[in-house]
Amino acid sequence: MKGGIHLKPVLLMVGLYIFLKFGMPLFTAPLPASLIMLYLMLMFSGIMIFMTLSGTSMESFLGPIFRFISGDGQDGTMKMARMAVLALFPLLVGWQTYTSTATSTVPPAENRTVHPAPPGEFAAMSNPVPNTPENVMQGKGLYAAYCSPCHGLFDGKGPASRGFTPPPANFKDPTTIAMLQESYLFWRIKKGGVGLSVEGMPWKSAMPRWEFELKDEQIWKIIMGEYDGAGQKPRTWE
Amino acid sequence: MKAANQRLEWKWGILAGTAMAAILWGVSPAWAQESVSIRAMLTTSVPADDPTAPAWNSVAASQFPMSPQVHWPTRIQEVTVKDVRVRGLHDGKQVAILLEYDDPTQDADDAAAIEFMVGDKKAHFAHGQPMGQVEGGPVNIWFWKNKDAKALDMNAKGFGTLKVQDQQDLKGKGVYQDGKWKVVFSRAVTTGDANDTQFKPGEFINIAFAVWDGQKDPASGDLKERGSQKAVSSWWYFRVDPQPDYTSYFYALLAIGLAAGFEFVVIRKLRKGPSA
Numbered sequence: 001m002k003g004g005i006h007l008k009p010v011l012l013m014v015g016l017y018i019f020l021k022f023g024m025p026l027f028t029a030p031l032p033a034s035l036i037m038l039y040l041m042l043m044f045s046g047i048m049i050f051m052t053l054s055g056t057s058m059e060s061f062l063g064p065i066f067r068f069i070s071g072d073g074q075d076g077t078m079k080m081a082r083m084a085v086l087a088l089f090p091l092l093v094g095w096q097t098y099t100s101t102a103t104s105t106v107p108p109a110e111n112r113t114v115h116p117a118p119p120g121e122f123a124a125m126s127n128p129v130p131n132t133p134e135n136v137m138q139g140k141g142l143y144a145a146y147c148s149p150c151h152g153l154f155d156g157k158g159p160a161s162r163g164f165t166p167p168p169a170n171f172k173d174p175t176t177i178a179m180l181q182e183s184y185l186f187w188r189i190k191k192g193g194v195g196l197s198v199e200g201m202p203w204k205s206a207m208p209r210w211e212f213e214l215k216d217e218q219i220w221k222i223i224m225g226e227y228d229g230a231g232q233k234p235r236t237w238e
Numbered sequence: 239m240k241a242a243n244q245r246l247e248w249k250w251g252i253l254a255g256t257a258m259a260a261i262l263w264g265v266s267p268a269w270a271q272e273s274v275s276i277r278a279m280l281t282t283s284v285p286a287d288d289p290t291a292p293a294w295n296s297v298a299a300s301q302f303p304m305s306p307q308v309h310w311p312t313r314i315q316e317v318t319v320k321d322v323r324v325r326g327l328h329d330g331k332q333v334a335i336l337l338e339y340d341d342p343t344q345d346a347d348d349a350a351a352i353e354f355m356v357g358d359k360k361a362h363f364a365h366g367q368p369m370g371q372v373e374g375g376p377v378n379i380w381f382w383k384n385k386d387a388k389a390l391d392m393n394a395k396g397f398g399t400l401k402v403q404d405q406q407d408l409k410g411k412g413v414y415q416d417g418k419w420k421v422v423f424s425r426a427v428t429t430g431d432a433n434d435t436q437f438k439p440g441e442f443i444n445i446a447f448a449v450w451d452g453q454k455d456p457a458s459g460d461l462k463e464r465g466s467q468k469a470v471s472s473w474w475y476f477r478v479d480p481q482p483d484y485t486s487y488f489y490a491l492l493a494i495g496l497a498a499g500f501e502f503v504v505i506r507k508l509r510k511g512p513s514a
Binding site: 102 | 275277302303304305306308309310311315316320360361362363364367368369370371372374440442469470471472473475477480483485486487489490491492493494495496497498501504505508509
């Protein structure tokens with residue numbers, strides 16, 4: 001079937017696009033549109049080089065396209081289709097130009113770092129409070145009193161959470177406390193949202209600076225209660 | 239037989255063209271991320287002290303969720319107002335912002351506020367609290383209280399630093415109807431006061447909201463919400479819309495002309511054949 005010569009490249013391009021746009025975010029962060037565009041252009045160039053390697057392959061690949069564009073010996077439907085494509089192309093270019101030059105009505109995108117690096121003095125700390133059932137229980141009690149209004153049942157959905165953006169952390173989510181060390185949590189609880197570095201956008205965080213109200217020992221107990229309640233283990237150096 | 243084959247070829251040609259166009263379309267930057275913001279739309283007359291003016295119905299409201307203020311003592315665990323709906327209008331000189339929210343009771347101490355950052359420095363949404371690693375700026379707070387029947391122009395840089403400005407540039411008016419407060423704040427787009435936030439048309443700035451339900455506890459007679467015990471929002475975005483700009487229509491027309499010209503040249507070349 002002659003059509004196959006065009007079907008394969010189209011399927012390849014569509015397949016690559018679907019993989020980059022929807023497949024990749026399953027493993028990593030969503031790719032920016034500009035990067036997807038770059039990959040597609042590379043694939044397109046590859047296809048063009050491959051298809052134009054010999055005179056015959058070039059003719060069988062480009063010939064039908066050229067004949068379609070030039071309108072040689074076309075009748076009814078084909079003529080209409082050609083006119084539609086010829087009319088659509090300038091309109092598409094016009095639309096792209098409009099969207100790229102029109103003044104945006106969308107606020108600037110924010111690239112907030114969710115877990116910026118802690119200050120040095122917090123990096124090497126280890127929990128001095130022994131992990132006993134009693135301490136864990138005390139930590140859970142403190143958690144209920146001080147943390148649960150926003151962080152809820154360790155899921156970030158407490159009754160006071162709805163108005164805050166960024167939302168309170170969900171400790172059951174494997175990308176929060178499960179990938180952090182206890183010392184990191186100690187820093188975030190003690191210094192609060194205002195203690196974040198600039199890339200963490202401290203001006204947006206509602207997290208209180210608990211060092212004014214809680215003793216260090218209480219904070220360490222809360223951390224133990226938090227991991228236990230969320231069913232997570234702290235990250236270690238090993 | 240040749241005709242049938244040719245027809246098949248054309249079909250694949252169209253399919254290829256459509257697929258390429260769809261791909262280009264799909265990765266277009268027009269699919270930018272969405273954020274929640276309020277835009278003060280350009281109008282000819284601003285209902286500066288009329289929260290019920292029909293002009294407000296001509297603009298869509300943005301809705302923002304509220305939380306009890308838990309960042310700093312004295313905290314509160316539960317508040318009356320769960321959302322505020324916000325609209326904006328301006329005429330190039332005056333800007334008016336309308337807050338609307340559900341409140342089952344009208345009380346003398348019902349109050350609402352809008353907060354902005356002042357200048358280039360970022361300020362924490364909780365009264366411009368000092369930050370550990372970032373030098374923060376002050377906030378400009380517009381505060382309206384039912385029993386005062388006016389709005390106050392204030393500044394703060396951290397809790398306990400709230401101060402009424404010497405230069406008052408604000409107007410404010412609230413109307414209570416059918417279980418809803420509608421409060422309009424208005425001000426000149428730019429003021430000569432360095433303590434005020436200034437609006438540059440087209441530029442997004444940060445905005446936040448606070449609401450106090452002035453209801454009293456029937457047992458103690460104390461206000462349920464007062465001072466730091468209030469409903470608050472996070473920072474969102476606000477802008478005063480710029481004058482309409484038609485240059486991008488011109489660029490688009492130019493691009494359409496160029497693309498059509500390109501098509502014309504290509505078709506001519508193809509029709510003349512490889513010898514041409």
